Amino acid sequence: xxxEPIFPLRAIAFQVLFLMVAISIEAGIFRQRLRLGFKTSVQxxxxxxxxxxxxxWIAFLVIEPLASxxxxxxxxxxxxxxxLLITSWTAEIGGAILGIGLVVFFATYFIKLxxxxxxxxxxxxxxxxxxxxxxxxxQRYMQAREGRTESQQALAEFTDSVIQANAASFTAILLLLLxxxxxxxxA
Amino acid sequence: xxxxxxxxxxxMRSLLWPEKYFAWQTLLMLSLFSWLVxxxxxxxxxxxxxxxxxxxxxxxxxxxxxxxxxxxxNKIKVYGFSIGPWITGAVFCLFAFRPWEDGRFRWALSCxxxxxxxxxxxxxxxxxxLKVSLPxxxxxxxxxxxLLVNLLLTSWILFYFxxxxxxxNYPSLLINDLNRSAxxxxxxxxxQPIVQGIPLLESTASAIADELSGQPWYQAERWLYTRKNRLxxxxxxxxxxxxxPDEQIFWQIAVPEPQRLGSxxxxxxxxxxxxxxxxxxxxxxxxxxxxxxxxxxxxVPNTPASGEANxxxxxxxxxxxxxxxxxxxxxNRQNAAAQxxxxxxxxxxxxxxxxxxxxxxx
Numbered sequence: 001x002x003x004e005p006i007f008p009l010r011a012i013a014f015q016v017l018f019l020m021v022a023i024s025i026e027a028g029i030f031r032q033r034l035r036l037g038f039k040t041s042v043q044x045x046x047x048x049x050x051x052x053x054x055x056x057w058i059a060f061l062v063i064e065p066l067a068s069x070x071x072x073x074x075x076x077x078x079x080x081x082x083x084l085l086i087t088s089w090t091a092e093i094g095g096a097i098l099g100i101g102l103v104v105f106f107a108t109y110f111i112k113l114x115x116x117x118x119x120x121x122x123x124x125x126x127x128x129x130x131x132x133x134x135x136x137x138x139q140r141y142m143q144a145r146e147g148r149t150e151s152q153q154a155l156a157e158f159t160d161s162v163i164q165a166n167a168a169s170f171t172a173i174l175l176l177l178l179x180x181x182x183x184x185x186x187a
Numbered sequence: 188x189x190x191x192x193x194x195x196x197x198x199m200r201s202l203l204w205p206e207k208y209f210a211w212q213t214l215l216m217l218s219l220f221s222w223l224v225x226x227x228x229x230x231x232x233x234x235x236x237x238x239x240x241x242x243x244x245x246x247x248x249x250x251x252x253x254x255x256x257x258x259x260x261n262k263i264k265v266y267g268f269s270i271g272p273w274i275t276g277a278v279f280c281l282f283a284f285r286p287w288e289d290g291r292f293r294w295a296l297s298c299x300x301x302x303x304x305x306x307x308x309x310x311x312x313x314x315x316x317l318k319v320s321l322p323x324x325x326x327x328x329x330x331x332x333x334l335l336v337n338l339l340l341t342s343w344i345l346f347y348f349x350x351x352x353x354x355x356n357y358p359s360l361l362i363n364d365l366n367r368s369a370x371x372x373x374x375x376x377x378x379q380p381i382v383q384g385i386p387l388l389e390s391t392a393s394a395i396a397d398e399l400s401g402q403p404w405y406q407a408e409r410w411l412y413t414r415k416n417r418l419x420x421x422x423x424x425x426x427x428x429x430x431x432p433d434e435q436i437f438w439q440i441a442v443p444e445p446q447r448l449g450s451x452x453x454x455x456x457x458x459x460x461x462x463x464x465x466x467x468x469x470x471x472x473x474x475x476x477x478x479x480x481x482x483x484x485x486x487v488p489n490t491p492a493s494g495e496a497n498x499x500x501x502x503x504x505x506x507x508x509x510x511x512x513x514x515x516x517x518x519n520r521q522n523a524a525a526q527x528x529x530x531x532x533x534x535x536x537x538x539x540x541x542x543x544x545x546x547x548x549x
Contacts, residue, residue, distance in 0.1 A: 004354050005374040006365065008346050014369060015339075043328065050335035057342030064349065069436055076353055077463035080360065082367040085463050122327055180369075 015053065021176065022049050022169035029168060030116075033161035040123075045165075048115035052108045109166045116162060128154045211256035218249030247282040254278050255306065276303030293348045300337035300344075307333065346370075356433040359383050362542065363465040383434050384458040384472040387425055388540050391440065392456060392474055394421045396533040404480040407531035411452060411478070415442045437462030451479030451531075468546035476535040482527050 023045045031041040064075055077085040086093060120126040128151050225242035228235065258271030276299055284295035308330055311322035322330060350371055354361060361380035365373040399407050410417055418440060426435040439459045445452040459471045
């Protein structure tokens with residue numbers, strides 16, 4: 001079998017770059033908000049980002065052969081020629097792209113949330129119990145005052161920081177992509 | 188000189204010959220031994236093929252284990268990370284997948300990272316008493332990290348093969364410049380791919396020539412009138428003859444408007460590429476065929492049945508094109524006129540069609 005000398009080197013370069021950007025941003029946020037150490041926060045962020053990226057690749061490799069010829073043409077056109085094969089922009093196409101972006105964002109968020117929880121449990125660093133069996137006096141007071149328990153608050157803080165980290169890294173990568181586009185049209 | 192040679196042989200012996208029998212060199216010797224026996228057996232006339240197969244498999248297994256053991260003893264480290272399992276994994280994949288056989292290479296390469304991770308992680312899951320247990324707590328997270336990195340490597344390899352599949356199924360894509368892509372890099376940008384529209388159009392033209400050549404002229408004109416359906420039939424037939432038939436979804440054969448050319452017609456066939464392209468340009472392939480009438484003396488002897496058919500076939504055409512030549516009530520002359528029939532001649536030229544571009548390259 002003959003193979004063409006065409007390698008996905010640019011994909012690999014961009015992937016490594018974006019992973020590094022995402023890991024540095026998210027690790028900073030986790031270090032601040034979840035009080036993880038410097039090294040541990042980088043390690044955990046690397047693991048969850050790798051998991052998200054691998055899930056994305058698996059999704060692509062599974063969906064691409066199943067897609068209809070119209071979608072497949074768009075995928076090939078985008079990956080090989082960096083453009084979509086559409087004659088005009090309509091609200092439907094814009095909506096579809098926006099929808100895909102949202103699905104990707106929330107899927108990534110979910111993977112990172114569950115992944116981080118899982119790693120923390122593995123490392124015995126998961127401090128949030130499922131249910132408070134017995135509330136002491138102070139906690140009951142807090143619940144009465146704030147309307148939620150300490151564990152609920154800790155969980156909210158945890159999910160908050162994950163979604164903040166995810167949003168920050170997505171924004172940074174999106175800015176880099178826009179920058180690339182601008183540089184390309186400028187050149 | 189002799190001393191140096193002796194020294195060298197001594198060193199080789201101490202490297203390859205085990206000091207004690209419980210060593211990786213023993214496995215290497217076993218591998219060599221079973222390999223030699225397998226070769227001997229296969230050279231014997233009535234050698235048992237199963238025995239040869241078993242022995243060569245054993246030889247591979249001994250070799251893989253010997254390499255694993257050797258690399259466990261003398262670790263090769265890159266930035267403090269032992270890459271021994273990946274070498275063992277490569278040898279194992281060579282043995283298990285036989286990548287030199289057709290179509291196996293991609294499986295060997297795709298599985299290599301995962302098999303290597305399995306080889307690396309195995310000692311953490313199974314101890315020397317063959318008891319299965321989960322790895323120690325402090326080893327779990329590095330293991331997950333290595334597994335994820337190798338899954339990513341596998342994804343990249345699979346993506347490489349996916350792109351190769353696209354290029355094999357749709358080879359005309361390669362006429363485009365891949366320079367704009369954010370995903371792939373082309374190491375051979377100036378290749379001359381086979382644009383399949385050319386064979387598609389050539390075979391369509393020759394199919395039309397086959398259908399029309401020697402046919403009575405009025406039938407050729409009828410064919411031109413109903414050309415849409417006829418061309419669709421031909422295009423459908425031709426698509427199956429393409430080297431990469433999947434590509435047919437990207438080709439559209441335009442239905443041409445025949446132009447008058449003297450007493451005949453000029454039919455310009457055109458195949459448009461409607462698949463992905465780089466930039467705002469696209470390409471098509473064009474080929475012209477001249478379809479002209481020619482008066483030809485009939486060589487077929489006149490049997491009654493075919494004579495009748497021919498008479499009905501040629502008469503309307505003659506009456507329409509040469510109305511003045513027929514004189515009434517002269518059966519003799521009409522018979523003589525019927526000896527010459529008007530047939531279509533198709534000439535599509537000798538030159539092969541070439542790719543034409545439309546639009547501006549960016």
